[in-house]
Amino acid sequence: MQLTDALDELIQSGHINPVLAMRVLNEFDKAIATNLGKNVKAKSQLKGHLKDYRLCEEVWTFRVRNATLKLDNSEILDVDKVKIVACKMAEGSSK
Template sequence: MANYQLYRNTTLGVTLQDTLEEMISQGALTDQAAGKVLSEFDRSINLALDKRINKKIQFSGKLSTYRFCDNVWTLVLKDFSVKDPNQSQHNTTAPTSQIPPADKVKIVACDGKSATQA
């Protein structure tokens, strides 16, 4: 499985990078060690999401643009909305945690089994 660096832009990834930079500036960590930590973060987050996330949702929107490069799809959708197909099977009196509709959404998708890291 290729270890993509997409998740470095999440809150967790940015916080980790900020902490590593601070440790490097204080002399507590080398650049090489920080690089190894980031590589392990990439590997671990990709593995965790691959193995632990199995929720299925339905989404819709108008396809604005798309691109396929280096085995990575990038889709830009307008008038985006998400629907949980299992919501009707569960207790309908319970509060729903719904993703609000959005004017524009960018989706980046890759096949970790056959893709290679650029």
């Protein structure tokens, strides 16, 4: 959210235009997807109450309330809300 807030502020102040902001967000999304796929090997467990879920244009969205996240290093996080967004991997991508 910080990136979108910063970009909105730059648009409002006239420093950048909305087209540039969208390009920045697209590049950010590509970089995150690439690096998560290559560099992150950690696993976690999630337990909680599924509030709702949906599938729209091959993108799954899950919203979980009163969740407990158990991380690889045995750290346990209790959180009020978790939103998971998952999409199909691009063709030609490796796991």
